[in-house]
Amino acid sequence: MQNPVFPGFCAELMERYDCREAIEYSACGLEPGRNVKFKKSGRSLCTVYLRESSFTAMVVVGRRERASVEAILPDCFPRLREIYAQTREGGGQRWLMIDLEDRDEVYRDVLRLIEIRRKPLMKRRRCHGTLGNSEIRRPPLCLGG
DSSP, X not given: OOOTHHHHHHHHXXXXXXXXXXXXXXXXXXXXXXXXXXXXXXXXXXXEEEOSSOEEEEEEEOHHHHHHHHHHGGGSOHHHHHHHHHSOOBTTBEEEEEEEOSSSHHHHHHHHHXXXXXXXXXXXXXXXXXXXXXXXXXXXXXXXO
């Protein structure tokens, strides 16, 4: 992948949520190919579908998130509002497929949607060692770790 935004997106999710990621291959008719699933405590944060120069973040808006998402929609970038309006609801969910190429307003809106799904961790000191009670951090799989 040639997009420099993708590694930053991965790192930001890992830092904010201390989540797990899994690189998988999906034969799904909606979006076949490699993807990276980010989960925290068994709950999906988002799934990222890789392209040559961009990536698509799929964020699921379920019944629990619907009111909160609709409350922030007026403040979101028009493209995200359009994606939300055009995505049909099924089983009480909307699977928003959002293309990201830059760290622009849509990128920030995607992070806001994910934040509604799961509140970020409070900032805590992280260390790359094994001394004392330091937390051992590995690089995300999507960054080659």
